[in-house]
Amino acid sequence: MRKRLNDKQWFAPNGIWAAVFSWMLVAPVGAVAQDVDGWSGEDSAMVARIHAHTLGEGRCYEDLRVLCKDVGARLSGSQAADDAILWGAKVLEGIGAGTVRMQPVVVPHWERGGNERAWMRVDGGPQEPLRISALGGSVGTEGVMEGDVVVFRDFEALDSLGSDGLEGRIAFFNRPMDPLMINAGSAYGGAYEQRSRGAVEAAEHGGMAALVRSLTHALDTFPHTGGMRYDDAVGKVPAAAVSTVDARRISRLIADGHEVRVGMEMDCVLHGEKTQANVIAEWTGSEHPDRYIVVGGHLDSWDIGEGAHDDGAGIVQSIEVMRTLHALGYQPRHTLRVVLFINEENGNNGGKTYAQRAREKGEWHVAAVESDAGGDAPRGFSIDATDSATAAVRAWKEDFMDYGVGDMRRGGAGVDIGPLKQEEPAGKRPLMVGLRPNSQRYFDYHHSDRDIFENVHERELKLGAAALTSMVYLLDRLDYDSID
Secondary structure, three states: OOOOOOOOOOOOOOHHHHHHHHHHOOOOOOOOOOEOOEOOHHHHHHHHHHHHHHHHHOOHHHHHHHHHHHHOOOOOOOHHHHHHHHHHHHHHHHHOOOEEEEEEEEEEEEEOOOOEEEEEEEOOOOOEEEOEEEOEOOOOOOOOEEEEEEEEOOHHHHHOOOOOOOOOEEEEEOOOOOOOOOOHHHHHHHHHHHHHHHHHHHHHOOOOEEEEEOOOOOOOOOOOOOEOOOOOOOOOOOEEEEOHHHHHHHHHHHHOOOOEEEEEEEOOEEEEEEEEEEEEEEEOOOOEEEEEEEEEEEOOOOOOOOOHHHHHHHHHHHHHHHHHHHHOOOOOOEEEEEEEEOOOOOOOHHHHHHHHHHHHHOOEEEEEEEOOOOOOOEEEEEEEOOHHHHHHHHOOHHHHHOOOOOEEEEOOOOOOOHHHHOOOOOOOOOEEEEEEEOOOOHHHHOOOOOOOHHHOOHHHHHHHHHHHHHHHHHHHHOOHHHOO
């Protein structure tokens, strides 16, 4: 059996106001004060100030508007990605909290091309249009191609045909995201392999192309693109996602005994590599300048939609962390880095390069935080850390409940910060945390033309920024020498 790949609020009615009132009764944040049962009084006051400032004066929503509307979709290697890098550096420099620099990153440069269309014929009838989107990295069709469609739910069914069982035909992988899974991200992970490896599996069995059901719970006419990969030992065939409405129709027609042929024409091209950059803003710590806390998201997006949820939201929330703490007069104990990573969508070279340079310099990252799950209302955090470090974060659970973000579970913290997971020079792995918004609507927009600024709610985006800022602040207050 093949193993499936796993994936990748409101606060209490009076929560913030009670916290703001308590802030007025205590001294400003100063020396570190830890409470083993949760936040100290100073911490409660500071988290309240963070939320009040972000909700009242935060600029992340306007930042997102500019990124989406003035820059737009920004796939690695594109001119728009270059523009986004310059935009991010300018915004971070405007905060005035530290130095801003570019870290060169080599990225792939793939383009969809100007021609992308598909159709189907039922029982030899006339062409009927299909809504498709080439998968990122796909080869083109080199003109028009057309072939009979065979439907599969998994690779095991394809294996049963033998090595030439698909000769001259198109493999259609039609396994939906599991509707019974409560967490939408887990459902996405359960269906992901058909998109990432479908073209390889089709080619290995003699197929001429691969179609993949869009990875979304929504039944709509929007195809959802995403990354895929080839195997150098196997020939390359074109691959595209088809909308869930069209996927349902194709599968039902074939199940009823009809012959379905699909035609495709795509002008995709891979230009090779290009040098772009991570954008890094560094704010030197007052007590541990040689220990780093990084917070970030990925600046690149797919080339359709505007990359608003994925991951414009994480970018502007990460910027807001530095802006808010600076505006509130906070001085970090550890050196704080905001990193706008490039190339998460089709290679993760930004995250890999950042981690590699950190190891070469012997930098100790005590913590790493990521926002890359959309701009919907925050619900909690995922924790990827040792038992003792996880316990330190979970000690804040009850206090975070007042802000609706008390879901503290272990799991992956994020793709961009993932390469930092190797042991640091001090012999300790970073305490890694990912912001967890409500996941139910995210894949309605994900990697599609629906991922636009208008589909991000201002208040929910700001609540996420406040939760992220609060987490970074609390991580900065931890004593890492006492954590195994």
